[in-house]
Structure formats: structure tokens, C-alpha cells
Amino acid sequence: MLKFFNLIQNENMKIYRKGSTKVMILILLTLVVTVGLIFKFGTKDKPITSEWKQELIAENQQYQKQVEQSNSGPEKKYYQKEIAKNEYRIDHNVKPVSGKNIWNFTNEMTGMTQLIIIFTIIVVSTSISSEFTWGTIKLLLIRPVSRTTILLAKYVSSLIYSIFMILLLFAFSWFIGGILFGFGGADILNLQYVNGHVQEINWVLYEFKQYGLLCVQLIVMVTLAASIASIFRNSSLAIGLSIFLTMAGSIIIQFLSQFEWVKYVLFVNMDLNQYIDGIPFREDMTMGFSLSVLAVYYLIFAIFGWLFFTKRDVAS
Amino acid sequence: MNQPVIKLEHVSKTIGKKTIIDDLSFDIYGGEVFGFLGPNGAGKTTTIRMIVGLMKLSKGNITIHGHSIKTQYKDAIKHVGAIVENPEMYKYLSGYQNLIHYGRMISGITKERIMEIVEVVGLAERIHDKVKRYSLGMRQRLGLAQGLLHKPSVLILDEPTNGLDPAGIREIRHYIRKLAQEEGIAVIVSSHLLSEMELMCDRIGIIQQGKLVGVETVRDFVQSDETMQVQFTVDQPSKASQIIMETLSLRHIKHNETIIELKIKRDDIPLVCESLVHAGIKLYAITSVAKTLEDKFLEVTGGSGIA
Ligand SMILES: Nc1ncnc2c1ncn2[C@@H]1O[C@H](COP(=O)(O)OP(=O)(O)OP(=O)(O)O)[C@@H](O)[C@H]1O
Ligand SMILES: [Mg+2]
Numbered sequence: 001m002l003k004f005f006n007l008i009q010n011e012n013m014k015i016y017r018k019g020s021t022k023v024m025i026l027i028l029l030t031l032v033v034t035v036g037l038i039f040k041f042g043t044k045d046k047p048i049t050s051e052w053k054q055e056l057i058a059e060n061q062q063y064q065k066q067v068e069q070s071n072s073g074p075e076k077k078y079y080q081k082e083i084a085k086n087e088y089r090i091d092h093n094v095k096p097v098s099g100k101n102i103w104n105f106t107n108e109m110t111g112m113t114q115l116i117i118i119f120t121i122i123v124v125s126t127s128i129s130s131e132f133t134w135g136t137i138k139l140l141l142i143r144p145v146s147r148t149t150i151l152l153a154k155y156v157s158s159l160i161y162s163i164f165m166i167l168l169l170f171a172f173s174w175f176i177g178g179i180l181f182g183f184g185g186a187d188i189l190n191l192q193y194v195n196g197h198v199q200e201i202n203w204v205l206y207e208f209k210q211y212g213l214l215c216v217q218l219i220v221m222v223t224l225a226a227s228i229a230s231i232f233r234n235s236s237l238a239i240g241l242s243i244f245l246t247m248a249g250s251i252i253i254q255f256l257s258q259f260e261w262v263k264y265v266l267f268v269n270m271d272l273n274q275y276i277d278g279i280p281f282r283e284d285m286t287m288g289f290s291l292s293v294l295a296v297y298y299l300i301f302a303i304f305g306w307l308f309f310t311k312r313d314v315a316s
Numbered sequence: 317m318n319q320p321v322i323k324l325e326h327v328s329k330t331i332g333k334k335t336i337i338d339d340l341s342f343d344i345y346g347g348e349v350f351g352f353l354g355p356n357g358a359g360k361t362t363t364i365r366m367i368v369g370l371m372k373l374s375k376g377n378i379t380i381h382g383h384s385i386k387t388q389y390k391d392a393i394k395h396v397g398a399i400v401e402n403p404e405m406y407k408y409l410s411g412y413q414n415l416i417h418y419g420r421m422i423s424g425i426t427k428e429r430i431m432e433i434v435e436v437v438g439l440a441e442r443i444h445d446k447v448k449r450y451s452l453g454m455r456q457r458l459g460l461a462q463g464l465l466h467k468p469s470v471l472i473l474d475e476p477t478n479g480l481d482p483a484g485i486r487e488i489r490h491y492i493r494k495l496a497q498e499e500g501i502a503v504i505v506s507s508h509l510l511s512e513m514e515l516m517c518d519r520i521g522i523i524q525q526g527k528l529v530g531v532e533t534v535r536d537f538v539q540s541d542e543t544m545q546v547q548f549t550v551d552q553p554s555k556a557s558q559i560i561m562e563t564l565s566l567r568h569i570k571h572n573e574t575i576i577e578l579k580i581k582r583d584d585i586p587l588v589c590e591s592l593v594h595a596g597i598k599l600y601a602i603t604s605v606a607k608t609l610e611d612k613f614l615e616v617t618g619g620s621g622i623a
Binding site: 138 | 391404417420
């Protein structure tokens, strides 16, 4: 156990002493500030008037037209969701809040997790494959420590890095949001659309849920990257392939959406937000289904990565 | 000294269809420096990779202090310090951080121990510099330091003098000899510098195309032959040559203004001396030109071609 702690310390030293890691942190912080400034000064916000109910009704009529005209499934579903939310506000007398407040901003910033996923993919891929490209693997493996433990230390330290980045993102976007839009307002209610029903949820809780779901996606993607890195032992390939798959995933599934088996494709199940605030990709898909599919993929990635790292000769 | 520290038993390695190492068996004992010699591509590095567990054996077994590398890897490897090919380090870390890194992987390495070994390899002044600013020789020294950090009883060095200056080579050579003699460490060294091996090793194993051609002690290796190359320094070389040719019934002897050089049986040397003195030739010196390991090596491996 002490050994494992030492190994984590080693991996951390290798991650954080690298220049590229410092650049990643800087990019994240700069983006939060930049988006915050654009959000505050760059966009006009419709003021909420006392006739907000009439406005929502008008908006819904507009949306209804869109639903009838549109022939794209996801677009239709999006407008249906917005209509349902507006109707809920009218029926339950829940006044919309201004688009510019600290919680709204931090909620927008959860989207930055995608960037953190890419950063972590880079970190885990280099952590594994650069040992091979630099040749340092030869000195790393000839110690009284099993290859499994060494790989696990690399995996865990990369996940620690991502947790650090997410905490940093949350804290920093809350801080910047507070400075730009004022602190407070944690009691504002948000609406979420679950299985065709609208529910009320506290902003703070909503955000934690968002982060939680993104973390599932993060873990799966990082594991995929780690296994590609240990199979090919090449950082650029591992980084390129994982990022390409992340980006191209949504395009690929659009092409495949007519087939039933598309529901078993990794990327269809990756976005768990579809069950919290949105419309599932296919009607027969549920949160439980997606989690099971992801678990199977996770196991496959983990087993392949482990096998290739521990069993294959270090020959060059 | 009785029990071998490292034991290779019928070790083979096949990659694809190619047999790279073919039925290699030898033992290495504590306190000796074993030289591993062979032309490029003979399989020295491959053998070393198998000993330290980077490559699996296709056949056979390797034990270190009785622990099989296949089944008791951790117990076997904890006795070993090694450099495999070039000592690649984390370039963006300092030499000191690199040593901390390897020290953390073994229990009981203190900061004092790290600084002690840094002194030994002569890197104290530059140890806090980034490794990317090191010269090849400095990296080699750092590699040696990481191998010696945990006071191993087996030291495996793949071409350790590569990149060192003559003073550095001498230093390392003395240090390796000292480790073997004073601390009873078993050392395996592979090197291209054949003259190096001669000065550093107790025994030499020659490997060629994956097969062990022979294992001999350095002394036997160089002087096993009965005949030796001898130079006679005399005042009248042509006359002396005639006399020697008559005495030994030879047809031709090489000579210049002062020196006659010939291959001669050990027992014939006094005979030649006698007849030269008898003929009134002044004999200033008799020197034996010992065959170098290099000559012998080329003789055994049949030239310098790459396997
Ligand atoms: N990964 C590999 N796949 C196939 N063949 C290999 C591999 N690695 C080494 N070889 C072959 O094995 C043989 C032995 O290589 P090795 O590196 O052990 O030689 P060496 O004795 O260390 O040579 P050198 O003196 O040049 O360092 C060579 O013929 C080489 O081509
Ligand atoms: Mg070699």
C-alpha cells in the first residue's frame, strides 16, 4: 500500500512537472474568464416582464409550428421539451429567471468538462506511451513492483488529475461567476425534463448531477485512451484516435441512427444527460441500459489495456 | 562463491520464426565480472532483456539467487541493478528527481543514500540540473547511479562505457572491479570495446548468432595457445634471422633494422637465445607480444561481420 502511494507520487511528479500540464491549467482558467466576460458584456438578455406568461404562450405557439414543419427527429424532440417546460412554468406559476446569474453561468461552464476529458486523454496517453517512446519503460519495469501496479498507478493518477481539474473548474467558474453576476441565488429553481415529465430541481443539485454524469463519460473515455496507449505504445496515435472518436462519435451515430443496433454503440450511451434533461436517443433506451452498455465497454477496454501492458515484451 | 548468483538454463528466444537466442546456458558467481562479448546483433541485449524480465523466455529458465524470473519475479529482480542499452531518463526532470523516482519504487532508500551514490558516480555538481542538459557521459553516470541505488548484489550493464571519456571509462572500470572484489557483487558487462573487457572482466562469454561460442577466463582466453608472438631485439637482424631459421628450420622470418618478430613455441625460446649468443650476436631484449583479446575475438568469431 505504501508502495502504491509512492508510485502515485511518482506519476504525479511526472504529470505536474511537465510544461504541457501547466499550459492545460492555464487554458482552462483563461477560457472560464473569457466566456464569463462574453456572457456578461457580449450578450443581450431579454428582461423578464410582468407579462411573462403571455410571452411564454407566444413562444410555445412559435415552437409548435417548428414541430409541425420540422422533419428531423432530434429537433422535434427539442422543441417538445421546451414547450413542456414553458407549460410547466405557466401552470405552476414558476417565473423564469434572468439568463445571467452565477448558477446559470457555472452550469454553462460544466460544458468545459469536455475540454477536461480531452486534457485527461492527453495526460493518460502520454503517461503510458511516452515511457515506451522515450525508452524509460526499461528502467521503470525492472523494479520489484508488478506491471499491473505500475499501470494502475498511471491510471489512478490520471483520474486524480481530472478530479483536480473538475474541482478547479467548478471553484473557478463559481468565483468568476460571483464576481461578474453576484454571489447568492442558490435557491433558484431549475426545470428538468425526465421521461417526458417536467421536474423542479435546485440549481446546485442540478449541477452536481451534471458533473456526476460527465464523470461517467470521462472515466470511459480515459479508459479507452489508456488502452489504446498501452496497445500501440504511441502517444500521438492514442491521443489522436481517442479525440477523433470523441469528436466523430456524434456524427457517426447520426448515420447509423436508422439501425436498431445503434443503441449498443459506445457514443450513443456516453451522453447520460439525455435521461436527465433531454430526450433519449432511442425510445427503448434507459439510464440503466446505457450504464450497463458502458460497463461492458469499460471492462473490455480495461482488460485489453491491462493484457497488452503486462504481457507483451518490451523489445525496443 | 560456490553457489551461482545468476543461472541461465537452456534459454531460447524466438520472435516470429526467427530464433534470436538459442539454448544459452551459463552461470555467474558473486564477486566476478562477467564479460558478454559478441558482434552486433549477436543477441547480447536480448539476453539481458530476458534476465531483467523485459522479455519473456521462449524456452528455458533464469534464476537469480535461486528465484525464477518467471515465477518469482519480484524476489528475483530486487537483487538486480541494471542499465539496458542507453540509460534513458526523464529529460524534463532533474537528475536528482530521477533518482528520487526510482528510489520510491524500492523500500528503504533515503535521501542520504541518494546523495552518497551521486558522489560515487561523480555527478554531485550537476545533480539538480535537468537531464536534458546532460551530456551522454553524464547520463551514463546517472544510469549507473540508478542501478546502484539499492545496493544490488547483481549488476547488469549493457555497454556501460558507451559515451564516457577515457578518464570516465577508467573510473567506471575501477569502480566495477571494486564492487566485485570488495562487495562480492556479480557483474555482467556487455561491451564493444574489447580491450575494455580484457581489463575489466574475470571471465568472458562469447555469443554469436544467439549461441554461446565459449566461456573462458580472460587469462586462458588470451594465453591459451602454446605458441606465442615474440620479438627479439638484436644488433644484426639479417644474420640473426638466418641463425634462427636454421635452428628452427623455418623458411621465412620477418625483421627490420633492429627487431625480429616470429611465432614461436614457448620451449624453443631458450634454444634460440643460446644459438644467437653462440654466434656472437648481441641480444638486447626478448619481448612477448601477447595476443590481445581483440585478435582472439576476431579469430573465434571469424571476422567482424555483423551476424
Ligand atoms: N523486437 C525484435 N524483433 C525481431 N528481431 C529482433 C528484435 N529485437 C532484436 N531482434 C534481433 O535479434 C538479434 C539480436 O539483437 P540484440 O539487440 O540482442 O543484439 P546485440 O548483441 O545487443 O547487438 P549490438 O551489439 O548491436 O547491441 C538481432 O539479429 C536483431 O535483429
Ligand atoms: Mg545491444
